[in-house]
Amino acid sequence: xxxxxxxxxxxxxxxxxxxxxxxxxxxxxxxxxxxxxxxxxxxxxxxxxxxxxxxxxxxxxxxxxxxxxxxxxxxxxxxxxxxxxxxxxxxxxxxxxxxxxxxxxxxxxxxxxxxxxxxxxxxxxxxxxxxxxxxxxxxxxxxxxxxxxxxxxxxxxxxxxxxxxxxxxxxxxxxxxxxxxxxxxxxxxxxxxxxxxxxxxxxxxxxxxxxxxxxxxxxxxxxxxxxxxxxxxxxxxxxxxxxxxxxxxxxxxxxxxxxxxxxxxxxxxxxxxxxxxxxxxxxxxxxxxxxxxxxxxxxxxxxxxxxxxxxxxxxxxxxxxxxxxxxxxxxxxxxxxxxxxxxxxxxxxxxxxxxxxxxxxxxxxxxxxxxxxxxxxxxxxxxxxxxxxxxxxxxxxxxxxxxxxxxxxxxxxxxxxxxxxxxx
Amino acid sequence: xxxxxxxxxxxxxxxxxxxxxxxxxxxxxxxxxxxxxxxxxxxxxxxxxxxxxxxxxxxxxxxxxxxxxxxxxxxxxxxxxxxxxxxxxxxxxxxxxxxxxxxxxxxxxxxxxxxxxxxxxxxxxxxxxxxxxxxxxxxxxxxxxxxxxxxxxxxxxxxxxxxxxxxxxxxxxxxxxxxxxxxxxxxxxxxxxxxxxxxxxxxxxxxxxxxxxxxxxxxxxxxxxxxxxxxxxxxxxxxxxxxxxxxxxxxxxxxxxxxxxxxxxxxxxxxxxxxxxxxxxxxxxxxxxxxxxxxxxxxxxxxxxxxxxxxxxxxxxxxxxxxxxxxxxxxxxxxxxxxxxxxxxxxxxxxxxxxxxxxxxxxxxxxxxxxxxxxxxxxxxxxxxxxxxxxxxxxxxxxxxxxxxxxxxxxxxxxxxxxxxxxx
Numbered sequence: 001x002x003x004x005x006x007x008x009x010x011x012x013x014x015x016x017x018x019x020x021x022x023x024x025x026x027x028x029x030x031x032x033x034x035x036x037x038x039x040x041x042x043x044x045x046x047x048x049x050x051x052x053x054x055x056x057x058x059x060x061x062x063x064x065x066x067x068x069x070x071x072x073x074x075x076x077x078x079x080x081x082x083x084x085x086x087x088x089x090x091x092x093x094x095x096x097x098x099x100x101x102x103x104x105x106x107x108x109x110x111x112x113x114x115x116x117x118x119x120x121x122x123x124x125x126x127x128x129x130x131x132x133x134x135x136x137x138x139x140x141x142x143x144x145x146x147x148x149x150x151x152x153x154x155x156x157x158x159x160x161x162x163x164x165x166x167x168x169x170x171x172x173x174x175x176x177x178x179x180x181x182x183x184x185x186x187x188x189x190x191x192x193x194x195x196x197x198x199x200x201x202x203x204x205x206x207x208x209x210x211x212x213x214x215x216x217x218x219x220x221x222x223x224x225x226x227x228x229x230x231x232x233x234x235x236x237x238x239x240x241x242x243x244x245x246x247x248x249x250x251x252x253x254x255x256x257x258x259x260x261x262x263x264x265x266x267x268x269x270x271x272x273x274x275x276x277x278x279x280x281x282x283x284x285x286x287x288x289x290x291x292x293x294x295x296x297x298x299x300x301x302x303x304x305x306x307x308x309x310x311x312x313x314x315x316x317x318x319x320x321x322x323x324x325x326x327x328x329x330x331x332x333x334x335x336x337x338x339x340x341x342x343x344x345x346x347x348x349x350x351x352x353x354x355x356x357x358x359x360x361x362x363x364x365x366x367x368x369x370x371x372x373x374x375x376x377x378x379x380x381x382x383x384x385x386x387x388x389x390x391x392x393x394x395x396x397x398x399x400x401x402x403x404x405x406x407x408x409x410x411x412x413x414x415x416x417x418x419x420x421x422x423x424x
Numbered sequence: 425x426x427x428x429x430x431x432x433x434x435x436x437x438x439x440x441x442x443x444x445x446x447x448x449x450x451x452x453x454x455x456x457x458x459x460x461x462x463x464x465x466x467x468x469x470x471x472x473x474x475x476x477x478x479x480x481x482x483x484x485x486x487x488x489x490x491x492x493x494x495x496x497x498x499x500x501x502x503x504x505x506x507x508x509x510x511x512x513x514x515x516x517x518x519x520x521x522x523x524x525x526x527x528x529x530x531x532x533x534x535x536x537x538x539x540x541x542x543x544x545x546x547x548x549x550x551x552x553x554x555x556x557x558x559x560x561x562x563x564x565x566x567x568x569x570x571x572x573x574x575x576x577x578x579x580x581x582x583x584x585x586x587x588x589x590x591x592x593x594x595x596x597x598x599x600x601x602x603x604x605x606x607x608x609x610x611x612x613x614x615x616x617x618x619x620x621x622x623x624x625x626x627x628x629x630x631x632x633x634x635x636x637x638x639x640x641x642x643x644x645x646x647x648x649x650x651x652x653x654x655x656x657x658x659x660x661x662x663x664x665x666x667x668x669x670x671x672x673x674x675x676x677x678x679x680x681x682x683x684x685x686x687x688x689x690x691x692x693x694x695x696x697x698x699x700x701x702x703x704x705x706x707x708x709x710x711x712x713x714x715x716x717x718x719x720x721x722x723x724x725x726x727x728x729x730x731x732x733x734x735x736x737x738x739x740x741x742x743x744x745x746x747x748x749x750x751x752x753x754x755x756x757x758x759x760x761x762x763x764x765x766x767x768x769x770x771x772x773x774x775x776x777x778x779x780x781x782x783x784x785x786x787x788x789x790x791x792x793x794x795x796x797x798x799x800x801x802x803x804x805x806x807x808x809x810x811x812x813x814x815x816x817x818x819x820x821x822x823x824x825x826x827x828x829x830x831x832x833x834x835x836x837x838x839x840x841x842x843x844x845x846x847x848x
Contacts, residue, residue, distance in 0.1 A: 024788070105810060109799060116791075118821050201821060222646065222822040243844040250846035363839045364448070367540075375533060375842025384847065385838070386529055397542050397625060397835030398646040399823040411821035414809070415787045418799025420667040422674035423808065 004184040005192050011147060011180040012199040015120045018177030019145040023117055025174065027094040033172035034090035034137055040164045041083040041133070045076055051160035052129065059153050067257060067322070071128050072154055082133050085389070089137045092388040095406045096143040099415070110417040115410045117143035119201035122193055124149045124215060126207030129157035135204070136165045136179050138391045142409040145178050147200065149193060151207070152185040159183060194219040204392055209319070224404070226369075226394040229259030229347035230319050231377045234336040234362070235275055236353030237268040243374065244352040245279050250376040251350070253286040256323050259393060260348050260380040263319055264326040266336045272296065272329045277303050288323045291315045295329035317343035333358050337365055344368060346395045348377035369395050369402040428608035429616050435571060435604040436623040439544045442601030443569035447541055449598065451518040457596035458514035458561055464588045465507040465557070469500055475584035476553065483577050491681060491746070495552050496578055506557050509813070513561045516812040519830045520567040523839070534841040539834045541567035543625035546617055548573045548639060550631030553581035559628070560589045560603050562815045566833040569602050571624065573617060575631070576609040583607060618643040628816055633743070648828070650793075650818040653683030653771035654743050655801045658760040658786070659699055660777030661692040667798065668776040669703050674800040675774070677710040680747050683817065684772050684804040687743055688750040690760045696720065696753045701727050712747045715739045719753035741767035757782050761789055768792060770819045772801035793819055793826040 041048070052074040059072055095115055102112030121144045125131045132148055139146035150158035162181035169178055182189060194203065197220040204224045205215035216223045233251055235244045251262035267275055276299045280290060284306045291311040292300055300308055315326040316339070330336050333351075340349055350372035351362035359373040370380045380403060382390025387405035394400050400408040465472070476498040483496055519539055526536030545568045549555045556572055563570035574582035586605035593602055606613060618627065621644035628648045629639035640647045657675055659668045675686035691699055700723045704714060708730045715735040716724055724732055739750040740763070754760050757775075764773055774796035775786035783797040794804045804827060806814025811829035818824050824832040 020791075023791075103810070105808075109803065111809060114787075116821075217644070220641070222820075240844070246846055247844065254847055359841075363538075367444075367447075368837060370838040370840060372840045373842055375840055375845040376847050378847040379533065379840065379845070380838075384529075385535060386527070396646075397540075401835055402838045411825055413792060414794040414804075414826045416794060416796045416799055416803065417783075418797055420664070420671065421799040421803070422670055423678055423800050423802040 004186050004189055007184070008182060008189055008192060009196075011177075011182065012120070012196050014177035015145040015147050015180045016199050018175045019117065019119045021175040022140075022143045022145055022178055023096065025143065029173045030094065030141055030143075031090045033140060033169045033174045034086050036168035036172050037133065037137060037165050038083040038086040038090070040168050041079045041086070044164055045079050048079060048157070048160045048164065049074060049076070051156040054156045055129075055154050064153065068127060068153075071257075072157070074129060074157060078130070082130050086133060086137045089141050089389050092141065092406060094141065095410050100412075107421050108419060109421055112415055113412040114415050115407075115412050118409055118411050120145045120147065120199060121409065122147045122149070122196070122200040122203040122221075124190060124193070124203065124205045124207075124211065126151040126211060127153050129154045129161055131206055132158045132161040132181075133165060135206075135391060136162070138389055138406060138409060140169065140174065140178060142406045144409055145180070147180045147182065147193070149182045149190065155183070155185050190214070191218060197221045206392060222399070224392060224394055224399070225396050226347075226392050227259050228319060228345050228395065229261070229380075229393070230263050230317050230343060230345040231260060231348045231350075232264045232266055232336075232340050232344060233262050233350045233352065233377065234266040234330075234333075234340070235268060235271060236333060236351060236355060236358050237270040238355035238358065239268075239271060239275070239352040240354055241271060241275050241278065244275060245282060247350070247352055247374070247376050248279050249282045249286070251378055252283060252288055252325050253323070254376070254378050257321050259319070260377050261321070262325060262377060264316065264328065264343070266328050266330050266339060267296070268336075269295070269329050269331050272299055276300055276327065280306050283325070286323065288325055291324065291326045293328045296327040299329075317345075319345070333361060337362070340366055340368075347393065348372065348380040350375065350377050369393065428610050428613055431608070432606060432613055432616060433620075435601075435606065436544070436620050438601035439569040439571050439604045440623050442599045443541065443543045445599040446564075446567045446569055446602055447520065449567065453597045454518065454565055454567075455514045457564060457593045457598045458510055460592035460596050461557065461561060461589050462507040462510040462514070464592050465503050465510070468588055469503050472503060472581070472584045472588065473498055473500070475580040478580045479553075479578050488577065492551060492577075495681075496581070498553060498581060502554070506554050510557060510561045513565050513813050516565065516830060518565065519834050524836075531845050532843060533845050536839055537836040538839050539831075539836050542833055542835055544569045544571065544623060545833065546571045546573070546620070546624040546627040546645075548614060548617070548627065548629045548631075548635065550575040550635060551577050553578045553585055555630055556582045556585040556605075557589060559630075559815060560586070562813055562830060562833060564593065564598065564602060566830045568833055569604070571604045571606065571617070573606045573614065579607070579609050614638070615642060621645045630816060646823070648816060648818055648823070649820050650771075650816050651683050652743060652769050652819065653685070653801075653804075653817070654687050654741055654767060654769040655684060655772045655774075656688045656690055656760075656764050656768060657686050657774045657776060657801065658690040658754075658757075658764070659692060659695060660757060660775060660779060660782050661694040662779035662782065663692075663695060663699070663776040664778055665695060665699050665702065668699060669706060671774070671776055671798070671800050672703050673706045673710070675802055676707060676712055676749050677747070678800070678802050681745050683743070684801050685745070686749060686801060688740065688752065688767070690752050690754050690763060691720070692760075693719070693753050693755050696723055700724055700751065704730050707749070710747065712749055715748065715750045717750075717752045720751040723753075741769075743769070757785060761786070764790055764792075771817065772796065772804040774799065774801050793817065
């Protein structure tokens, strides 16, 4: 076995051993460690930024695009934000140990569920170094050990951040092995990691669809897939068009590079003539390029100063992650529902309408993690949903769906208090 | 593609199509179908029993052992029990459509979760024909379509039962495809089924450890593993020995062929001299063969009329599924905990003691689906736990753990009612 593989195996064993102790670690020690991580992100910013500079310089000289470079870049302000996020996690209630659904059975058995950590989480992620701290702090608070495998481009940043977190944990009395970081960026290691069933209890891929697919197809253990959002907003014939302009603008423009941003606008033909020029002008000012179906193109072509292109077949169901959007004119709610079923990724979908029955049909019939009436899909987020944090957005139905935070990183066991009961 | 594979694919498509309609099927129609299945199990008992006789005769002449033959056998009384179980499922509340955790966010968004079915369940099971009806009725009530693949030995019984269920469903207005049965018992079909990701949303294997392992290693979709129970009962030095005899007797003898039956008795050395002869005599009367470690053997050898054998190394961690049990004498709670961690299968574990701190340590530290104080592990069962039914017992931590019933066959979506909110 190669050196890097042996190291990965050893770190797996260390994480497994740590996870058994983490289950019983007091909230006090976990919070002490989290606050100490938050502090170290500020006091050790020089080392972290120096490591980030190495990654950034290499990435720039190798021709990485601006959007990716921006995701890679750390600054004093960004470290301050990360530090703030860790403080927020420290402030959240500890999910571990909660006893729920406790009740007495007719035979006198007292039976309930007790919340426990999942065990060891494997995180495989790309470019953004803040994920190192995000995932580490959420795993720590939920009593899980974590094995971190970041992307090659950000290895120096990730390594520096992991060291900061590891040291803060040790100082606070967290068992060694709670946060393990894989330094080697050899590609084969990911495959080896995906085979470590019995060591890693859950794999979370964070990155593009290529990574998510690779992981979900090859992992021997459960995978939390998600984060791929092909998001539709349907403007119904009974929409309040003023609200609909504001919402579609926000959904596309407020942060176009993320999974819950609008990709495709479906507009009822009865309001397309009025609505399309209104939203298109707003979008144009923000620099949005619009990929139109034929009917939308006929309406928008006469409008000056728009960036228009005819929609290609693969624009339907595309996650743009940029200032681009597709528009399609539809003749009914049914047509919108069919389009969403065919092209959506089960992430976030919205209907904008004042028609009560249309709202209820849409919320009932659309099969997605988050279905909205009259609001921006940009709200799909753990913090926005009031969960206090987020380790990812699940688009699967198994275990958890939508934004996942601390509770979604736990399982439970049944505890049964008897007084001599036997089964008749 | 072979004919059987093409048929499986077609049934997969039919189940998927049905599952979309099942989500919206009224509780009334689902219950009507269930009651009609319950009735048909009685009115059509002659056809079902005739089909079962073919399986039984073939199995007997091919040398199947008595325990397996007994599991395969149907009778008027057993059909009556099955019918009663289906009526119980009809009487349970419908989990689908429940809205929970609904709340208002500070920005006025009203946000909550709505319970939905998982989609299409694939069930792969061995010998017991009643599983055909069990799983069909639970899937139907929870709004899931199901694809049934039973064992070769019971194919005629399963086929007859599936037909009864399918006809009852159609008569009640359940969409065609809700219950699909795979008639061909070709071995390769299981592997093909395990690759049908995107069609089958969850696979449930019901059978021996070989089947469970095959499925969990090869399935492309999530798997609900479980049902393998290596169950320990630890008699502490502070146990009430009278209760401890009654509980260990019940756990081993009341139904030895099932997963929650006792496999290994751990006894504290301070009470072994008194306790072991007492339980051993009771067990001997029921015909239990005892595999003893050296210290237990030294105590039990002088006792007359026992069936004793020295424990082999692989008796620790063995699921006996018969009137056999292993006994080990330990010197402390810690030694018992270590033994359980090393040899348990994470199913059901019990401590018998009057010592409060020992109870709390055991319930906290043992990592299993169900941990008991002073009760028989035989209670690990959906009906016994008050869930009304059971589709299986999960020994994994992801999604659900322990007895699984209707709620555990569902997922949820987030529903968000807005009034024009955009993300700041």
